Amino acid sequence: MSNIPAAAMLAIGDELLSGRTRDRNIGHLAEMLTLAGIDLKEVRIVGDEEEAIVEAVNALRSRYDYVFTSGGIGPTHDDITADAIAAAFGVGIDHDSRAMALLEASYAERGIEFTEARKRMARIPDGADLIDNPVSTAPGFRLGNVHVMAGVPSVFQAMLDKVMPTLRTGAKMLSAAIDCPLPEGAIGSALAEVQARHGGTSIGSYPRYDGVTYSTQIVIRSRDAKAIAAAQTDVRTMLAELGGKGI
Amino acid sequence: MSNIPAAAMLAIGDELLSGRTRDRNIGHLAEMLTLAGIDLKEVRIVGDEEEAIVEAVNALRSRYDYVFTSGGIGPTHDDITADAIAAAFGVGIDHDSRAMALLEASYAERGIEFTEARKRMARIPDGADLIDNPVSTAPGFRLGNVHVMAGVPSVFQAMLDKVMPTLRTGAKMLSAAIDCPLPEGAIGSALAEVQARHGGTSIGSYPRYDGVTYSTQIVIRSRDAKAIAAAQTDVRTMLAELGGKGI
Numbered sequence: 001m002s003n004i005p006a007a008a009m010l011a012i013g014d015e016l017l018s019g020r021t022r023d024r025n026i027g028h029l030a031e032m033l034t035l036a037g038i039d040l041k042e043v044r045i046v047g048d049e050e051e052a053i054v055e056a057v058n059a060l061r062s063r064y065d066y067v068f069t070s071g072g073i074g075p076t077h078d079d080i081t082a083d084a085i086a087a088a089f090g091v092g093i094d095h096d097s098r099a100m101a102l103l104e105a106s107y108a109e110r111g112i113e114f115t116e117a118r119k120r121m122a123r124i125p126d127g128a129d130l131i132d133n134p135v136s137t138a139p140g141f142r143l144g145n146v147h148v149m150a151g152v153p154s155v156f157q158a159m160l161d162k163v164m165p166t167l168r169t170g171a172k173m174l175s176a177a178i179d180c181p182l183p184e185g186a187i188g189s190a191l192a193e194v195q196a197r198h199g200g201t202s203i204g205s206y207p208r209y210d211g212v213t214y215s216t217q218i219v220i221r222s223r224d225a226k227a228i229a230a231a232q233t234d235v236r237t238m239l240a241e242l243g244g245k246g247i
Numbered sequence: 248m249s250n251i252p253a254a255a256m257l258a259i260g261d262e263l264l265s266g267r268t269r270d271r272n273i274g275h276l277a278e279m280l281t282l283a284g285i286d287l288k289e290v291r292i293v294g295d296e297e298e299a300i301v302e303a304v305n306a307l308r309s310r311y312d313y314v315f316t317s318g319g320i321g322p323t324h325d326d327i328t329a330d331a332i333a334a335a336f337g338v339g340i341d342h343d344s345r346a347m348a349l350l351e352a353s354y355a356e357r358g359i360e361f362t363e364a365r366k367r368m369a370r371i372p373d374g375a376d377l378i379d380n381p382v383s384t385a386p387g388f389r390l391g392n393v394h395v396m397a398g399v400p401s402v403f404q405a406m407l408d409k410v411m412p413t414l415r416t417g418a419k420m421l422s423a424a425i426d427c428p429l430p431e432g433a434i435g436s437a438l439a440e441v442q443a444r445h446g447g448t449s450i451g452s453y454p455r456y457d458g459v460t461y462s463t464q465i466v467i468r469s470r471d472a473k474a475i476a477a478a479q480t481d482v483r484t485m486l487a488e489l490g491g492k493g494i
Contacts, residue, residue, distance in 0.1 A: 040264045205325055
């Protein structure tokens with residue numbers, strides 16, 4: 001394990017696999033972790049099936065420093081994430097007194113009945129810490145290195161804001177983007193040589209197409225600003241040379 | 248294995264994990280497979296790392312009827328998907344004569360140099376069939392039950408259109424959505440009872456929030472239209488009863 005924390009995400013929900021809902025949490029988490037200097041290494045999406053959730057959580061939590069889940073912690077019968085996490089860790093689960101107090105107060109204040117269904121949202125595995133939910137009260141939770149959060153994007157984002165300051169972060173990944181008017185196929189060989197000369201960086205190449213012309217965005221990534229600057233100079237020289245050839 | 252084919256997707260690309268690019272292929276594939284009567288059971292996202300791709304492809308192809316990958320088949324050094332797939336299957340890989348002919352003709356017609364980098368796009372594992380690319384020529388391929396397609400959404404979609412007619416499909420999943428003005432917490436217990444009475448259906452509950460009011464969309468899914476109709480009647484009765492209580 002390097003000194004850069006490695007993370008994984010597990011997005012949970014039949015609706016993501018049926019196409020009914022397009023995930024909006026993966027990209028947000030990816031961006032937040034990158035900004036914080038944590039490497040998101042793997043994402044999985046599974047449905048609302050206990051066996052699938054247990055298997056994925058156990059695979060990911062043993063392999064990465066942090067795991068983040070989204071979805072399946074609401075009040076209805078298809079919200080089974082908390083129970084699945086308890087099963088994955090082999091711990092008990094029950095209505096948590098802290099979560100019950102939070103929800104009871106919130107519903108009382110709003111004059112809404114605290115139904116059995118709503119009490120489901122207080123089911124928290126034994127030994128877990130709660131994750132604040134400033135949007136709609138029902139908390140997420142952290143058990144070991146697994147952070148269990150809501151699927152509704154506004155709630156997921158609010159919970160993640162609460163979680164981020166608790167995470168160990170590494171040197172931030174820096175990047176520089178260079179817009180290149182040539183298509184990938186015209187720069188591929190030269191760019192591979194640049195990459196070979198700059199092992200301390202990771203150079204990505206992303207094709208663009210505006211309906212008429214192919215071009216490329218080149219992105220240099222490294223945790224070392226000097227390494228980026230050196231590679232950047234080399235890429236610009238490469239582009240000037242290729243451009244000079246009229247390709 | 249039931250008579251409904253089960254599928255998985257592997258989206259490949261550092262840019263998806265860094266947050267630089269938001270995936271747009273997972274939701275499209277999910278929708279297309281659902282329409283065709285194929286169950287998408289799992290999705291994974293990994294970076295441009297051979298070991299990670301090999302491990303994920305081998306895990307998924309042994310478990311599901313079909314695997315679909317996106318990304319990493321372009322002309323630059325960070326496009327390593329074809330080589331990783333060959334490694335996963337333990338087969339050789341080289342410039343494929345069919346792919347070379349397609350690309351050569353296309354570049355010749357457009358008066359563009361067929362560079363070494365562009366020839367990379369003709370690297371196809373031994374024994375694979377090509378997948379047509381009507382958008383930008385460079386083909387995808389199918390090896391065993393794994394379909395390797397481009398990451399650029401327009402190309403991914405065009406390739407998938409070519410692949411779909413070759414897949415075994417099952418009875419189509421049908422669904423009915425019911426807009427419910429009550430929040431999930433007010434219907435959860437009653438809805439769980441409806442679900443318990445309608446084992447042939449899968450009833451999902453999706454919270455909605457318009458900034459003022461919480462409501463719910465209830466989605467009943469089944470391959471049996473009669474089962475959906477029966478559950479739908481039951482849900483409507485449930486809502487009428489709950490509404491009558493003024494909740």
